[in-house]
Amino acid sequence: xxxxxxxxxxxxxxxxxxxxxxxxxxxxxxxxxxxxxxxxxxxxxxxxxxxxxxxxxxxxxxxxxxxxxxxxxxxxxxxxxxxxxxxxxxxxxxxxxxxxxxxxxxxxxxxxxxxxxxxxxxxxxxxxxxxxxxxxxxxxxxxxxxxxxxxxxxxxxxxxxxxxxxxxxxxxxxxxxxxxxxxxxxxxxxxxxxxxxxxxxxxxxxxxxxxxxxxxxxxxxxxxxxxxxxxxxxxxxxxxxxxxxxxxxxxxxxxxxxxxxxxxxxxxxxxxxxxxxxxxxxxxxxxxxxxxxxxxxxxxxxxxxxxxxxxxxxxxxxxxxxxxxxxxxxxxxxxxxxxxxxxxxxxxxxxxxxxxxxxxxxxxxxxxxxxxxxxxxxxxxxxxxxxxxxxxxxxxxxxxxxxxx
Numbered sequence: 001x002x003x004x005x006x007x008x009x010x011x012x013x014x015x016x017x018x019x020x021x022x023x024x025x026x027x028x029x030x031x032x033x034x035x036x037x038x039x040x041x042x043x044x045x046x047x048x049x050x051x052x053x054x055x056x057x058x059x060x061x062x063x064x065x066x067x068x069x070x071x072x073x074x075x076x077x078x079x080x081x082x083x084x085x086x087x088x089x090x091x092x093x094x095x096x097x098x099x100x101x102x103x104x105x106x107x108x109x110x111x112x113x114x115x116x117x118x119x120x121x122x123x124x125x126x127x128x129x130x131x132x133x134x135x136x137x138x139x140x141x142x143x144x145x146x147x148x149x150x151x152x153x154x155x156x157x158x159x160x161x162x163x164x165x166x167x168x169x170x171x172x173x174x175x176x177x178x179x180x181x182x183x184x185x186x187x188x189x190x191x192x193x194x195x196x197x198x199x200x201x202x203x204x205x206x207x208x209x210x211x212x213x214x215x216x217x218x219x220x221x222x223x224x225x226x227x228x229x230x231x232x233x234x235x236x237x238x239x240x241x242x243x244x245x246x247x248x249x250x251x252x253x254x255x256x257x258x259x260x261x262x263x264x265x266x267x268x269x270x271x272x273x274x275x276x277x278x279x280x281x282x283x284x285x286x287x288x289x290x291x292x293x294x295x296x297x298x299x300x301x302x303x304x305x306x307x308x309x310x311x312x313x314x315x316x317x318x319x320x321x322x323x324x325x326x327x328x329x330x331x332x333x334x335x336x337x338x339x340x341x342x343x344x345x346x347x348x349x350x351x352x353x354x355x356x357x358x359x360x361x362x363x364x365x366x367x368x369x370x371x372x373x374x375x376x377x378x379x380x381x382x383x384x385x386x387x388x389x390x391x392x393x394x395x396x397x398x399x400x401x402x403x404x405x
Contacts, residue, residue: 003031003032003091003380004033004034004087004088004089004091005023005027005033005035005089005090005091005092005380006034006036006084006091007020007034007035007036007037007119007376008036008037008092008094008101009037009038009039009095010038010039010040010043010095011039011040011042011043011046011068012038012050012059013048013050014048014050014270015174015175015294016038017050017055018174018175018179018368018369019174019372019373020034020036020055020057021055021369022372022373023057023369023373024055024056026373026376026377027377028056030377033057033058034056034057034058035057035058035060035089036057036059036060037061037062037080037101038059038060038061038062039061039062039063039071039076039080039101040061040062040063040064040067040068040071041063041064041066041067042066042067042068043067043068044067044068044069045068045069045208048269049269060083062076062079062080062083063075073100076099077100077101077104078104080104080108081104081107084104084105084108088112089114090114090384091114091115091380091383091384092105092108092109092114092115092116093117093118093119093148093376093379094106094116094118094119095119095120096118096119096120096122097118097120097140097141097144103140106140106143106144115380116143116144116145117145117146117147117148117376117379117383118141118144118147118148118163119147119148120147120148120149120150120154120172121150121172121292122154122157122158122291123153123154123156123291123313124156124157125311126289126291127289134161137161141158141163142161142162142163144163145167145382145383145384146167146168146382146383147163147169148169148170148171148172148375149170150173150291150314151170151173151292151313151316151317152170152316153316154172154291154292155168155170166382169375169376169378170375171371171372171374171375171376172372172375173292173294173313173314173367173372174297174368174369174371174372175294175297175368175369176368176369177297177301177364177365177368177369179270180270180274180298180301181301181303183271183274183275184278184301184302185278187274187275187278187279188278188279194275194279197275197276197279198238198263200235200236200261201233201235201236201281201346202238202280202281203222203235203236203237203238203280203281203282203284203342203345204238204240204276204277204280204281204283204284204304205241205284205285205286206240206241206273206285206295206298206299207240207241207285208241208242208243208245209239209241209245209248209249210244210245211245211248211288212287212288212289213241213243213245213286213287213288214287214309215245215249215286216245216252217286217332217333217338218237218239218286219237219249219253219262220256220335221286221335221336221338221339221342222237222258222262222342223256223257223258224335224336224339225339225342225346226257226258226261228339228343229343229346235281235342236261236263237258237261237262237263238264238265238280239262239264240264240265240266240267240268240273241267242267243267249264250264270298274302277298280304281304281346281353282304282305282307282327282345282346283295283299283300283304283305283308283327284307284341285299285307285308285309285312286308287309287311287312287332288311289311290309290311290312290313290314291313292312292313292314293308293312293313293314293315296312296314296318297318297364299360300318300326300360300361300363301361301364303354303357303360303361304360305326305327305353305356305360306318306326306327306328306356306360307328307329307330307342307345308327308330309329309330309331310329310330310331310332311332312329315329317363317367318360318363318367320363325359326356326359326360326363327345327360328345
């Protein structure tokens with residue numbers, strides 16, 4: 001019998017759609033079907049612009065004319081329960097264990113005897129942990145049949161919460177590697193590609209302007225970098241994004257002494273952002289708390305060497321501890337260590353940075369949408385043992401990384 005999988009996200013952004021398309025094709029190859037629920041048509045936290053065309057999956061928006069943040073918990077729970085009751089999927093997948101629609105999915109699966117897959121990118125170091133909250137999580141986690149997570153630290157945290165290690169699959173966090181790489185390369189090949197961008201080499205950071213993203217410390221680290229290197233040849237800093245911490249970032253920039261070399265182009269959609277990736281000399285991600293860090297995937301796909309916080313969940317995967325790595329990890333609380341990392345990166349030759357970028361591209365190529373699709377099929381097989389005879393899992397085809405810059 002064909003199997004229907006229902007999966008839910010709060011709001012579909014570009015990377016959700018890339019994953020869902022890959023998963024839909026993988027399911028279709030085995031005679032299955034994908035229903036993808038998004039709770040709201042828009043979300044203030046991430047104001048993505050996307051086009052809804054013909055997709056290989058069934059796209060259901062529960063509140064098409066509402067913004068996620070305006071919806072009550074009870075409305076989200078009831079809406080997801082109603083569509084599950086209508087569609088009656090064979091397997092369900094929920095993001096996390098705390099949002100109202102996720103708990104409603106888990107309740108429905110329990111009542112109907114359906115397997116439930118947990119999709120998670122939480123790691124133990126994300127927040128201070130409170131014992132009673134962890135106890136509640138353990139109860140919920142043990143009700144899931146299997147899990148799809150980002151990388152080793154996310155798997156370890158679920159194991160701590162009671163999920164058997166052999167029921168956890170890696171590969172949740174993915175972006176459309178090919179699209180970013182191709183758009184960046186196209187920008188490099190056109191005269192218009194660098195229009196409006198700094199002519200100097202530059203460090204690029206892409207994130208929400210919020211306290212946990214640690215941009216104020218990054219600006220301070222950049223000022224230390226500028227003081228410690230000759231003026232000639234010094235790199236600029238670009239901060240792409242916007243958010244509730246914008247005023248604090250602006251104040252830090254103004255008091256840095258190097259405001260003229262710090263650029264803030266604002267929040268950019270994926271297509272426009274690719275130009276900045278294309279011409280950046282290195283990518284820096286300084287977050288204090290970062291379950292994964294999908295912008296690091298994007299930068300790696302575009303062939304950039306990486307400087308990232310050791311709190312980022314992607315660190316072990318995308319910046320591995322190897323002699324020939326993709327960059328360096330640093331303590332995001334230590335401004336001096338961050339500044340030293342900037343100095344180190346800028347001191348490398350162009351050839352050394354390009355080699356790092358090629359390695360980053362090769363590493364992230366193994367963690368694209370196809371890996372998400374394959375991981376979901378594996379989680380389904382763990383959730384439904386009978387599927388092992390029904391599915392022939394397609395091989396993982398690495399996304400094409402950028403081989404030169």
